[in-house]
Amino acid sequence: MGKKLGPKIAVWKFASCDGCQLSLLDCEDELLSLAAVIRIAYFPEATSAELAPPYDISLVEGSITTAHDSARIQQVRESSQLLVAMGACATAGGIQALRNFSHVEEFAAKVYAHPEYLEHRSIDLAHSPPALRAAGDPLCGQDRLSGAPGILNRATAIAEHVPVDYELRGCPINKRQLLEVLNALLNGRRPEIPTHSLCLECKLQGVSCVMVSHGIPCLGPVTQAGCGALCPAYQRGCYGCFGPSESPNTAALSEALLQIGWQRADVMRAFRSFNAAAAAFRQAGEAYAR
Amino acid sequence: MPLPQPFAKPVKLMPDKTISVNYLARVEGEGSLTIRFSDDGRPCEAQLAIFEPPRFFEAFLRGRSQLELPDITARICGICPVAYQMSSSQAIEAIVGSEVTGMLRELRRLLYYGEWIESHVLHIFMLHAPDFLGYPDALALAKDHPALVKRALRLKKIGNAIMILLGGREIHPINPRVGGFWQVPTKGELQKLLPDLHWGLAAMQESLSLLAELPYPNFERDYEFVSLRHPTEYPLLGERIVSSQGLDLALTEWDEFFVEEQVERSNALHSLIKGRGSYLVGPLSRFNLNFNRLAPAAQEAARLVGLSVPCRNPFKSLLVRAVETVQALAEAIAIVERYEPPAEPQLTVSARAGTGAGCTEAPRGILYHHYAVDDAGIIQEAKIVPPTAQNLRTMEADLLELAPQLAELPHHEAVRRAEQAIRNFDPCISCATHLLQLRFER
Ligand code: SF4
Ligand code: SF4
Numbered sequence: 001m002g003k004k005l006g007p008k009i010a011v012w013k014f015a016s017c018d019g020c021q022l023s024l025l026d027c028e029d030e031l032l033s034l035a036a037v038i039r040i041a042y043f044p045e046a047t048s049a050e051l052a053p054p055y056d057i058s059l060v061e062g063s064i065t066t067a068h069d070s071a072r073i074q075q076v077r078e079s080s081q082l083l084v085a086m087g088a089c090a091t092a093g094g095i096q097a098l099r100n101f102s103h104v105e106e107f108a109a110k111v112y113a114h115p116e117y118l119e120h121r122s123i124d125l126a127h128s129p130p131a132l133r134a135a136g137d138p139l140c141g142q143d144r145l146s147g148a149p150g151i152l153n154r155a156t157a158i159a160e161h162v163p164v165d166y167e168l169r170g171c172p173i174n175k176r177q178l179l180e181v182l183n184a185l186l187n188g189r190r191p192e193i194p195t196h197s198l199c200l201e202c203k204l205q206g207v208s209c210v211m212v213s214h215g216i217p218c219l220g221p222v223t224q225a226g227c228g229a230l231c232p233a234y235q236r237g238c239y240g241c242f243g244p245s246e247s248p249n250t251a252a253l254s255e256a257l258l259q260i261g262w263q264r265a266d267v268m269r270a271f272r273s274f275n276a277a278a279a280a281f282r283q284a285g286e287a288y289a290r
Numbered sequence: 291m292p293l294p295q296p297f298a299k300p301v302k303l304m305p306d307k308t309i310s311v312n313y314l315a316r317v318e319g320e321g322s323l324t325i326r327f328s329d330d331g332r333p334c335e336a337q338l339a340i341f342e343p344p345r346f347f348e349a350f351l352r353g354r355s356q357l358e359l360p361d362i363t364a365r366i367c368g369i370c371p372v373a374y375q376m377s378s379s380q381a382i383e384a385i386v387g388s389e390v391t392g393m394l395r396e397l398r399r400l401l402y403y404g405e406w407i408e409s410h411v412l413h414i415f416m417l418h419a420p421d422f423l424g425y426p427d428a429l430a431l432a433k434d435h436p437a438l439v440k441r442a443l444r445l446k447k448i449g450n451a452i453m454i455l456l457g458g459r460e461i462h463p464i465n466p467r468v469g470g471f472w473q474v475p476t477k478g479e480l481q482k483l484l485p486d487l488h489w490g491l492a493a494m495q496e497s498l499s500l501l502a503e504l505p506y507p508n509f510e511r512d513y514e515f516v517s518l519r520h521p522t523e524y525p526l527l528g529e530r531i532v533s534s535q536g537l538d539l540a541l542t543e544w545d546e547f548f549v550e551e552q553v554e555r556s557n558a559l560h561s562l563i564k565g566r567g568s569y570l571v572g573p574l575s576r577f578n579l580n581f582n583r584l585a586p587a588a589q590e591a592a593r594l595v596g597l598s599v600p601c602r603n604p605f606k607s608l609l610v611r612a613v614e615t616v617q618a619l620a621e622a623i624a625i626v627e628r629y630e631p632p633a634e635p636q637l638t639v640s641a642r643a644g645t646g647a648g649c650t651e652a653p654r655g656i657l658y659h660h661y662a663v664d665d666a667g668i669i670q671e672a673k674i675v676p677p678t679a680q681n682l683r684t685m686e687a688d689l690l691e692l693a694p695q696l697a698e699l700p701h702h703e704a705v706r707r708a709e710q711a712i713r714n715f716d717p718c719i720s721c722a723t724h725l726l727q728l729r730f731e732r
Binding site for chain 1: 473
């Protein structure tokens with residue numbers, strides 16, 4: 001076969017719901033043509049075939065919640081030319097970062113009749129993907145949480161652990177944005193991913209403001225665009241699944257939300273959801289936690 | 291510790307050896323399987339280890355508003371979010387005493403059937419069929435059978451189209467809510483789905499004979515089948531839980547009949563029937579317990595592929611999924627055709643202190659939710675039992691039964707066959723590990 005081999009793409013999963021990587025399989029119209037120009041090197045939820053590292057592009061879903069995973073993400077980074085963090089879990093910690101505001105020992109002790117059973121999975125080298133297993137035991141016993149071995153106190157974004165080349169927001173990501181990033185990277189240009197707020201997207205889509213016209217609480221003014229203003233188009237307020245926009249004025253919005261009838265606890269919960277640990281939302285949530 | 295060698299050269303297994311499969315490919319989520327053989331060469335244990343990090347949903351649901359449940363619990367599983375939205379909404383509606391009926395309920399069923407179509411088609415053609423035909427994945431299959439894979443992708447897209455129209459998007463839909471929807475479609479919007487639904491039904495019917503010819507291993511076990519039962523409908527949204535051995539209970543009676551066990555080396559709970567043990571949920575159970583509630587087109591499809599009640603071969607769950615896809619498409623057409631927009635998109639949802647349960651049929655089996663809320667509508671306690679947690683013990687039992695055959699196979703072949711047997715359950719291992727039994731105390 002004299003054909004030039006396409007770039008190798010790997011898909012990795014950390015703590016997540018699989019929704020972001022499924023977005024790739026939901027590209028029904030593009031999947032076969034995409035597969036013709038790339039090589040899927042590692043994607044355990046779609047194929048049992050795999051290619052050895054290094055990888056040209058790694059798509060990373062999920063947040064880091066265990067000591068084992070904090071070591072595994074280092075190996076993913078080392079074996080990848082470009083690393084794209086996909087979705088709220090990978091870019092902000094995801095819904096599981098709600099543990100960051102509580103005590104994970106308490107969570108674990110109540111969840112598990114036997115928290116000690118958790119130890120096996122966090123230290124078992126067999127659980128590393130085969131392509132990386134050869135690198136040796138990644139766990140040095142650091143970062144252990146007392147009480148629930150291997151489970152970390154905080155769920156954290158990929159960028160807190162390794163340099164990330166591109167971030168795709170959303171819970172889940174917008175598959176158009178994923179295709180844009182892949183397309184751009186395959187063609188050596190910068191992806192065009194807007195960072196402005198959802199409000200502009202509503203205006204572009206001709207959706208009238210749900211907060212102004214109907215008094216519906218909405219996080220759109222502080223949330224990054226990208227979804228196509230989905231919730232307002234369905235007569236509901238944005239709940240912030242794309243995380244904070246560039247320089248969000250969360251204080252002003254919070255005041256406005258109180259004025260249309262929300263309680264302080266409602267404001268706190270609104271900021272503490274799928275992007276609870278993103279800096280701007282974390283601060284806004286903290287301000288209303290008291 | 292010796293490294294497992296999933297890609298080692300074929301070796302004949304000797305007594306005392308173990309077969310290990312790490313990173314089960316094409317399973318949603320992450321788990322691993324170990325089968326142990328005793329000194330005399332007999333298989334003595336099959337163990338599925340779930341090593342996904344726990345995400346503690348039931349812990350952080352405490353203190354959230356009852357209205358947030360559909361959005362938050364959807365994030366447990368990206369492949370069956372509608373199931374989580376439906377079970378959680380149903381539980382809260384039971385507590386506050388608002389019953390979703392009429393066209394609103396029909397829209398819910400349509401949305402849910404959209405998820406069934408997407409999930410079943412993905413599983414049948416892109417995840418499971420490659421096993422039967424000896425391909426690593428659907429893309430490799432597409433090289434030899436492009437028409438088949440293209441048809442599957444178009445079918446899958448039809449399920450997603452329903453979810454996009456009714457839900458806003460295919461993963462974590464934004465439109466469903468406790469009490470109904472934020473916005474309901476017009477008659478015209480819904481009817482735009484019809485041409486594709488009709489094409490899909492015909493395409494699925496045409497695929498049946500091909501699927502019937504796949505090489506199904508001869509394998510049967512005497513399962514206790516568990517599913518929902520509705521007086522007239524094929525089960526989707528309720529109302530009682532029944533089994534092939536006589537269980538017939540209201541959703542609120544769950545704890546009297548079922549119990550969860552934590553298993554060492556796994557982050558998932560195994561759900562068991564008290565005093566009896568393992569049971570099976572999912573397509574095989576729904577089909578065996580509700581055959582006469584299938585639409586005529588689906589009953590016809592079952593006859594065409596040679597299925598009859600009871601079907602005890604788990605490998606044939608692939609065929610039952612195909613029959614259920616016909617069911618979903620036929621029912622989707624029927625719902626769209628009789629649709630009249632409801633007067634209001636949602637019922638008013640008050641807050642009332644109490645406890646309540648919801649249970650609906652996710653593509654892979656019943657998904658049970660139970661909540662306690664206070665008089666401000668704040669969650670005090672949550673319990674979620676996903677279908678995969680209910681099937682785990684049965685999966686292990688199947689694998690133990692298959693073990694002697696596996697031991698005769700070259701290693702890579704044994705690995706492939708074991709994975710295929712696990713995929714019979716279409717396990718969403720993410721779900722099974724995120725959700726562990728938890729009591730909330732304040
Ligand atoms: S960001 Fe949301 S959709 Fe993506 S993996 Fe995380 S929970 Fe799932
Ligand atoms: S409107 Fe907000 S919550 Fe809704 S999908 Fe878009 S970003 Fe997510």
